[in-house]
Amino acid sequence: MTPIAAVNDFVVKFANVNGSGSASANELFARAILRMGVPVSPRNIFPSNIQGLPTWYEVRVSEAGWLGRRGGVDLLVQMNPQTWDADVAELPAGGYLLYDSSRPLPPGRLRDDIVVLGVPLTRICAEHYQDPRQRQLFKNIMYLGVLSVLLGIEREAIVRLVGEQYRGKEKLLEANLGALDLGRAHALAHFPDGIGLQVRAADAVGERIFMEGNAAVALGMVYGGATVCAWYPITPSSSVAEAFQKYCQKFRSGEDGNRHAIIQAEDEIASIGMVVGAGWNGARAFTATSGPGVSLMTEFIGLAYMAEIPATIVNVQRGGPSTGMPTRTQQADLLSCAYASHGDTRHVMLFPEDPAECFAFAADALDLADRLQTPVFLMTDLDIGMNQRLCAPLAWDDARRYDRGKVLSAAQLEDGREFGRYLDADGDGIPWRTWPGTHPTRGAFFTRGTTKDPWARYSERGPDYVYNIERLRRKWRTASDLVPAPVPTAAAQGARAGVIHYGSTSPAMAEALAALAAAGLHLDALRLRAFPFPQSVLEFIEDHERVFVVEQNADGQMRMLLVNEFGVDPAHLVPVLHYDGTPITARFIVDAITAVLGASPVRPQPERVS
Amino acid sequence: MTWIAKPRLHHPSLSRNAVGYTRRDYEGKVSTLCAGCGHDSISAAIIQACWELDIEPHRVAKLSGIGCSSKTPDYFLGNSHGFNTVHGRMPSVLTGANLANRGLTYLGVSGDGDSASIGMGQFVHAIRRGVDMAYIVENNGVYGLTKGQFSATADQGSVSKRGVANSDAPIDLVGLALQLGATYVARGFSGDKTQLVPLIKGALGHRGVAILDVISPCVAFNNHAGSTKSYDYVREHNDAVNRLDVIEGRAAIAVDYAPGEAIDVVQHDGTVLRLRKLDPDYDPTDRLAAMAYVNLHQARGEVVTGLLHVDPAAADLHGHLGTVATPLNQLGVAELCPGAAALEKINAGLR
Ligand SMILES: Cc1ncc(C[n+]2csc(CCOP(=O)(O)OP(=O)(O)O)c2C)c(N)n1
Ligand code: SF4
Numbered sequence: 001m002t003p004i005a006a007v008n009d010f011v012v013k014f015a016n017v018n019g020s021g022s023a024s025a026n027e028l029f030a031r032a033i034l035r036m037g038v039p040v041s042p043r044n045i046f047p048s049n050i051q052g053l054p055t056w057y058e059v060r061v062s063e064a065g066w067l068g069r070r071g072g073v074d075l076l077v078q079m080n081p082q083t084w085d086a087d088v089a090e091l092p093a094g095g096y097l098l099y100d101s102s103r104p105l106p107p108g109r110l111r112d113d114i115v116v117l118g119v120p121l122t123r124i125c126a127e128h129y130q131d132p133r134q135r136q137l138f139k140n141i142m143y144l145g146v147l148s149v150l151l152g153i154e155r156e157a158i159v160r161l162v163g164e165q166y167r168g169k170e171k172l173l174e175a176n177l178g179a180l181d182l183g184r185a186h187a188l189a190h191f192p193d194g195i196g197l198q199v200r201a202a203d204a205v206g207e208r209i210f211m212e213g214n215a216a217v218a219l220g221m222v223y224g225g226a227t228v229c230a231w232y233p234i235t236p237s238s239s240v241a242e243a244f245q246k247y248c249q250k251f252r253s254g255e256d257g258n259r260h261a262i263i264q265a266e267d268e269i270a271s272i273g274m275v276v277g278a279g280w281n282g283a284r285a286f287t288a289t290s291g292p293g294v295s296l297m298t299e300f301i302g303l304a305y306m307a308e309i310p311a312t313i314v315n316v317q318r319g320g321p322s323t324g325m326p327t328r329t330q331q332a333d334l335l336s337c338a339y340a341s342h343g344d345t346r347h348v349m350l351f352p353e354d355p356a357e358c359f360a361f362a363a364d365a366l367d368l369a370d371r372l373q374t375p376v377f378l379m380t381d382l383d384i385g386m387n388q389r390l391c392a393p394l395a396w397d398d399a400r401r402y403d404r405g406k407v408l409s410a411a412q413l414e415d416g417r418e419f420g421r422y423l424d425a426d427g428d429g430i431p432w433r434t435w436p437g438t439h440p441t442r443g444a445f446f447t448r449g450t451t452k453d454p455w456a457r458y459s460e461r462g463p464d465y466v467y468n469i470e471r472l473r474r475k476w477r478t479a480s481d482l483v484p485a486p487v488p489t490a491a492a493q494g495a496r497a498g499v500i501h502y503g504s505t506s507p508a509m510a511e512a513l514a515a516l517a518a519a520g521l522h523l524d525a526l527r528l529r530a531f532p533f534p535q536s537v538l539e540f541i542e543d544h545e546r547v548f549v550v551e552q553n554a555d556g557q558m559r560m561l562l563v564n565e566f567g568v569d570p571a572h573l574v575p576v577l578h579y580d581g582t583p584i585t586a587r588f589i590v591d592a593i594t595a596v597l598g599a600s601p602v603r604p605q606p607e608r609v610s
Numbered sequence: 611m612t613w614i615a616k617p618r619l620h621h622p623s624l625s626r627n628a629v630g631y632t633r634r635d636y637e638g639k640v641s642t643l644c645a646g647c648g649h650d651s652i653s654a655a656i657i658q659a660c661w662e663l664d665i666e667p668h669r670v671a672k673l674s675g676i677g678c679s680s681k682t683p684d685y686f687l688g689n690s691h692g693f694n695t696v697h698g699r700m701p702s703v704l705t706g707a708n709l710a711n712r713g714l715t716y717l718g719v720s721g722d723g724d725s726a727s728i729g730m731g732q733f734v735h736a737i738r739r740g741v742d743m744a745y746i747v748e749n750n751g752v753y754g755l756t757k758g759q760f761s762a763t764a765d766q767g768s769v770s771k772r773g774v775a776n777s778d779a780p781i782d783l784v785g786l787a788l789q790l791g792a793t794y795v796a797r798g799f800s801g802d803k804t805q806l807v808p809l810i811k812g813a814l815g816h817r818g819v820a821i822l823d824v825i826s827p828c829v830a831f832n833n834h835a836g837s838t839k840s841y842d843y844v845r846e847h848n849d850a851v852n853r854l855d856v857i858e859g860r861a862a863i864a865v866d867y868a869p870g871e872a873i874d875v876v877q878h879d880g881t882v883l884r885l886r887k888l889d890p891d892y893d894p895t896d897r898l899a900a901m902a903y904v905n906l907h908q909a910r911g912e913v914v915t916g917l918l919h920v921d922p923a924a925a926d927l928h929g930h931l932g933t934v935a936t937p938l939n940q941l942g943v944a945e946l947c948p949g950a951a952a953l954e955k956i957n958a959g960l961r
Contacts, residue, residue: 257934277706282939436691
C-alpha cells in the first residue's frame with residue numbers, strides 16, 4: 001500500500017455527531033488553510049435533525065482553485081462510531097484515517113490498506129478537564145491541533161483565528177489554545193513526520209472573501225434598501241432572515257428607532273401577504289423561504305403578478321418534492337417558481353452563482369421588482385446558501401440610486417397627466433402606479449386580482465382582459481432586457497457543442513470544462529443568470545450542434561423552460577442531471593458529457609447517482 | 611359594464627367638515643350588493659364616521675379579503691387606495707402596508723367567512739401583533755358571495771336557506787378578540803346606525819388593533835326564520851351595553867364613572883370616547899369582566915352590542931418593533947444603505 005501523497009490538493013472529511021460542538025473547530029480548520037493562501041471549499045452535510053445524528057463536514061483543499069465538490073475522501077477524521085463502517089469504506093487505498101483511540105476497537109473494524117492514525121482524544125481530555133462539557137468541546141480543538149501537525153498547517157494561522165473568535169474573552173482563548181497545543185504535542189510525539197498530505201503556504205486566495213450565500217443575500221437586501229422582511233422559518237433559508245436582522249441591527253438602528261421592520265409571520269402565506277402589502281404601499285419588502293413555503297405562497301404570488309405589485313422572494317432551494325430532502329441541495333423549484341400560481345403567470349427569476357452574486361442580485365431583485373411591478377424570485381440553493389464559499393469581494397457603488405420604477409408623485413399628478421393604473425403609457429408594458437395617500441383627489445385606484453380596465457375599474461369584458469394580458473406579455477419582453485445577462489465562456493478552440501448551466505453549478509462546471517478541454521473536448525459555455533431569457537440564449541443554442549443543459553434536478557427543469565420559451569427542438573438540448581442531494585461534481589459532468597460525445601472517458605470511474 | 615360611475619354633482623350648500631370635505635367626498639362607486647344588504651348600511655356608517663372624524667379621504671388605506679363584504683371598500687372613500695386581496699388574508703396584507711407607511715389610517719373590511727373560516731389564523735395573528743387598524747367584520751353567518759353556505763360564525767342548529775341545519779358550534783369573534791388581548795373590541799348591528807357610527811369612529815381613532823364585529827344580515831341568504839342573524843332575531847335579542855359619542859379635540863377626562871353616568875376614554879390621537887353606560891356594572895377597560903359579560907349573555911342566547919373593551923394606553927406593532935417615525939417607504943438610499951466603506955470593512959472581516 002502506497003499512502004496518498006499530495007500537496008495542496010486533497011479532500012478531508014470530518015464525521016461528527018450533531019450537537020458535539022465540532023462545527024467551529026472544523027471551520028477553523030478550513031479558515032486556517034485559507035489564511036495560508038490556499039483555496040478551500042467546505043461543505044456541510046447534515047441531517048434534518050437537531051441532535052445526536054451524524055453530520056459531516058467536507059473540505060476540499062485545492063491550490064488550483066477548484067471550488068466544486070470533488071467527490072472522494074483522502075483523509076477521514078472519524079469522530080462518530082455510528083457511521084464508522086460506511087465512512088471508512090469511502091477511503092481509497094492509501095487514504096488516511098484519524099480516529100479517537102481511547103477505547104480499543106473491536107477486531108476487523110480497520111482496513112489494512114489505509115493509514116490508521118489513532119489518538120486517544122477522550123483519554124487526554126479526561127486527564128486534563130473536569131467539566132464534562134469541556135471534555136466534549138476540547139476534543140474538537142484537540143484534533144485540530146493533531147491535524148495541524150499532520151498536514152503542516154501553521155500554528156500561527158490557527159492562533160490568530162482563535163484570537164479573532166474570542167476577542168475580549170481571554171479565558172476562553174487561553175483554554176482553546178491549551179487544547180490545541182495538547183493535540184499538537186501528542187502529534188509531534190507520535191507522528192513527527194506528518195503524513196503524505198501537506199498544506200504549503202501559497203498565494204492563491206488573493207482578495208477573495210469567504211462567506212455563506214444566505215448572509216450575502218441578507219446583506220444585499222440591506223444595501224438594496226429592503227425595509228420590510230416577513231418570513232417563516234424553514235431550512236435552508238432561515239439564516240437569510242436571521243442575518244438580515246443582525247445586519248439591520250448593526251446598520252439600521254438609531255436613536256430615533258429602527259429603519260426596518262422584521263416579522264416572523266405565522267406561516268408563509270402571511271409572510272408573502274405582508275410583502276405584498278408593503279410593496280403595494282411603496283416599501284421594499286422581501287421574504288425568504290424554500291420549496292414548501294413557495295407552494296403555500298402561490299395564491300398571493302398570482303395576485304401580485306395580476307395586480308402588479310413588487311415582491312421579492314428568496315428561494316433557497318432544497319431537495320423536493322414535499323419535504324423530500326430538507327437538508328440537501330437541489331435546483332428543483334424552477335418550474336414551480338417560473339409559473340407559480342394558477343392562470344397564465346410568469347415570474348422573473350435570478351440565479352446567482354456564489355455569495356458575491358447573491359449580494360449583488362438581492363439588491364438587483366429589489367430594483368427589478370419595483371421597475372417591473374411584479375414578483376421576483378432570487379433562486380439560490382442550500383449549496384450556496386449554507387456553505388461558505390470563496391468568492392470575489394462584495395462590491396457596491398456609492399453612486400447607485402434605488403430604481404423605484406414608475407411611481408407618480410403628488411406633483412406629477414397635480415400636473416394633470418393622464419393616469420390609468422393599467423394603461424400602457426410608454427409601450428413597454430409597464431404601467432404607472434401611485435402609492436396610497438399621495439394626492440387628495442388624483443391617483444387613487446382600487447387594487448384587485450380580478451380583471452379590470454386600464455383605469456383599474458372592475459371589468460369582466462373580454463377585450464379588457466385581453467388588453468391586460470397582452471400588456472403583461474409586453475412587460476415580460478421588457479423584463480428580458482433588464483435582467484442580468486447570461487455569461488458566455490468561449491472554448492479555447494472552435495466548439496460545436498455548448499453547455500448551459502446556472503446557479504451553484506459554476507465551480508464544478510468550470511473544473512469540468514477544463515478537464516474536458518485537457519482531454520481534447522472543447523465546449524462553449526453559457527451561464528444563465530435570469531429568467532426571462534434574453535435573445536442571446538436562443539442564439540447560443542442555435543449556434544451549437546448540441547447543447548448540454550447541466551442542472552441539479554431529475555426532470556431537467558431548465559431544459560423544459562428553454563424548450564417552452566423558445567420552442568427549440570428538445571433533441572437539441574441534452575440533459576445532464578444530478579439530483580441525489582449532494583452538490584454536483586466536475587467528475588459527474590465530465591463523465592456525462594464524454595459518454596454522449598463518444599470520446600473515451602476522461603476519468604475511468606463514473607460516479608453513480610442512485 | 612359592471613361598474614357605474616356616480617354623478618359627481620355637488621350641491622353648493624352641502625356642509626363641509628373641518629378639513630373642507632363634504633359627505634359626498636367620502637362616497638365611492640354605486641354598490642352592486644343586493645338592495646337591503648346589511649353591508650351597505652355599514653358602508654354608509656363608515657362614510658359618516660370618516661366625515662365626522664375629519665379624516666382626509668386619501669389618507670385612508672382600505673383593505674379587504676374576498677366576499678360580498680370585502681367588495682364594499684369600492685363603495686366608500688372613492689379617493690382612497692383600496693385593495694381587495696385574497697380570501698381570508700387581508701390582515702397580513704394590511705400588516706405589510708402598515709409597516710410600510712405608518713402615517714395612514716388603516717381600515718380592514720372582512721366577512722365572517724373571510725375572517726372566521728379561511729382567515730382565522732390571520733385574524734388571530736393581527737390581533738396578537740397589535741396591528742394599528744380598524745378591523746370590521748361584516749358578520750352575516752353565511753357565505754354571501756358563494757351563495758349561502760354556512761360560515762364558522764353560524765349558530766349551531768340554525769337552518770340554511772336550503773333547509774340544512776348547521777351541526778357545528780359557532781366561533782365568536784368578539785370572544786376570541788377579547789381572549790387574545792385586542793385593545794378595542796366592539797360589536798354593532800348594521801341596522802343600528804346611531805350606535806354603529808360612534809363605534810367605527812372609536813375604532814378608527816384607536817391606536818392598536820380595533821376589532822369591530824358587526825352583525826350584518828344578508829337579505830339574500832340569511833334573513834329567514836330559523837336564522838339567528840336575521841333582522842328580526844337580532845332586534846329581539848339585542849342587549850345594548852352602552853352608547854358612545856366622539857368629542858373632538860378635547861382634553862382627557864378621567865375614567866371614573868358610576869352606573870348610569872358617562873365615561874370618557876382618551877385615545878392616542880386625542881379623540882375622546884364618551885361612553886354612556888347603560889349597564890350599571892359595565893367597565894369597558896376591564897378585559898376580564900368583558901369576557902365574562904360576553905360569555906354570560908351568550909349563554910342566555912343574547913347578542914351583546916356596544917364597546918365591550920378598550921385599552922386607552924394600547925401600543926401597536928410599530929411600538930413593539932421600535933420603528934422610526936418616518937414612514938419606511940419614504941426612506942431612501944442615504945438612510946438605508948451602509949455604503950461602500952462599510953462594505954469594505956465587512957469584506958475585510960471575511961478573509
Ligand atoms: C381560496 C379561495 N377559496 C374560495 C373562494 C370562494 N369564495 C369567495 S367569497 C367566499 C365566502 C365569503 O363569505 P364571507 O366572508 O362571509 O362574505 P359575505 O359574502 O358573506 O359578505 C368564498 C368561499 C375564494 N375566492 N378563494
Ligand atoms: S348575497 Fe347577502 S351578503 Fe351578499 S350582497 Fe346579497 S345580501 Fe349582501
